[in-house]
Amino acid sequence: MSDEMVKYHKDRAREYEQVYEQRDPRRQEEQDLIRVEMMNFLSGVGVIDIGCGTGYWTQRVSETARSIVGIDINQTVLDIAISKTYRCPTEFKIMDAYRIDYPEKTFRGALASFWLSHVRREDLDGWIEQMHKILKPGARIFISDNTFLEGVGGDLVSKPGDPNTYKLRTLNDGSKHLIVKNYFTKNELLECFSRHTRCVTGENIFHGRCFWWIKYILDN
Numbered sequence: 609m610s611d612e613m614v615k616y617h618k619d620r621a622r623e624y625e626q627v628y629e630q631r632d633p634r635r636q637e638e639q640d641l642i643r644v645e646m647m648n649f650l651s652g653v654g655v656i657d658i659g660c661g662t663g664y665w666t667q668r669v670s671e672t673a674r675s676i677v678g679i680d681i682n683q684t685v686l687d688i689a690i691s692k693t694y695r696c697p698t699e700f701k702i703m704d705a706y707r708i709d710y711p712e713k714t715f716r717g718a719l720a721s722f723w724l725s726h727v728r729r730e731d732l733d734g735w736i737e738q739m740h741k742i743l744k745p746g747a748r749i750f751i752s753d754n755t756f757l758e759g760v761g762g763d764l765v766s767k768p769g770d771p772n773t774y775k776l777r778t779l780n781d782g783s784k785h786l787i788v789k790n791y792f793t794k795n796e797l798l799e800c801f802s803r804h805t806r807c808v809t810g811e812n813i814f815h816g817r818c819f820w821w822i823k824y825i826l827d828n
């Protein structure tokens with residue numbers, strides 16, 4: 609991930625959770641659905657929350673998980689996450705999601721919320737592969753993110769010859785940041801994850817109006 613992207617998330621830390629307070633009822637309904645699915649699916653397991661940010665979803669998953677390690681590359685967001693309270697044993701570490709520093713087969717659960725859209729398409733396979741490596745066979749994986757909605761979150765920017773898309777984001781202080789923001793169709797998600805596991809079918813994917821998620825149990 610580029611330095612610009614890392615700086616954007618650092619500068620955005622204090623205003624980040626505003627994205628979860630939008631008043632659109634359909635959005636809130638799907639957001640609630642994510643919370644319930646995530647909490648049920650990761651219930652009772654030791655979870656790594658990759659790109660945990662300010663701990664918004666960490667806190668929700670802590671209602672049911674056995675324990676959680678949240679990792680993020682930005683100390684600023686981690687400071688906010690650390691200041692919160694959790695319902696299960698939870699710790700946070702500054703760590704690069706592309707170089708997860710845990711031995712193979714460490715965790716029984718993985719959560720990545722609103723992270724995959726920031727991964728460059730050319731890095732997706734490598735990221736999924738190393739995420740699988742630190743998980744035990746039978747581990748539970750829950751990944752969610754935004755669907756593309758015209759006019760939401762700024763204009764979508766494409767660059768000639770680049771498979772990625774970008775958004776120009778303006779923070780409350782007026783600073784502007786061009787960030788990688790990729791959107792996936794249900795078929796793209798299916799194709800991408802099927803390259804790494806045999807256990808993903810269309811049944812494992814929810815693709816709504818505002819959000820999508822994929823949840824699956826690792827077979828290998």
Ligand SMILES: C[S@@+](CC[C@H](N)C(=O)[O-])C[C@H]1O[C@@H](n2cnc3c(N)ncnc32)[C@H](O)[C@@H]1O
Pocket residue numbers: 609613614617618658659660661662663664665679680681682685703704705706720721722723726
């Ligand atoms: C859109 S936020 C999502 C935060 C949180 N998961 C949520 O859903 O509220 C993406 C997070 O990824 C973090 N991040 C960016 N690059 C990273 C990297 N290379 N390794 C780990 N975290 C990274 C950012 O600091 C930011 O907190």
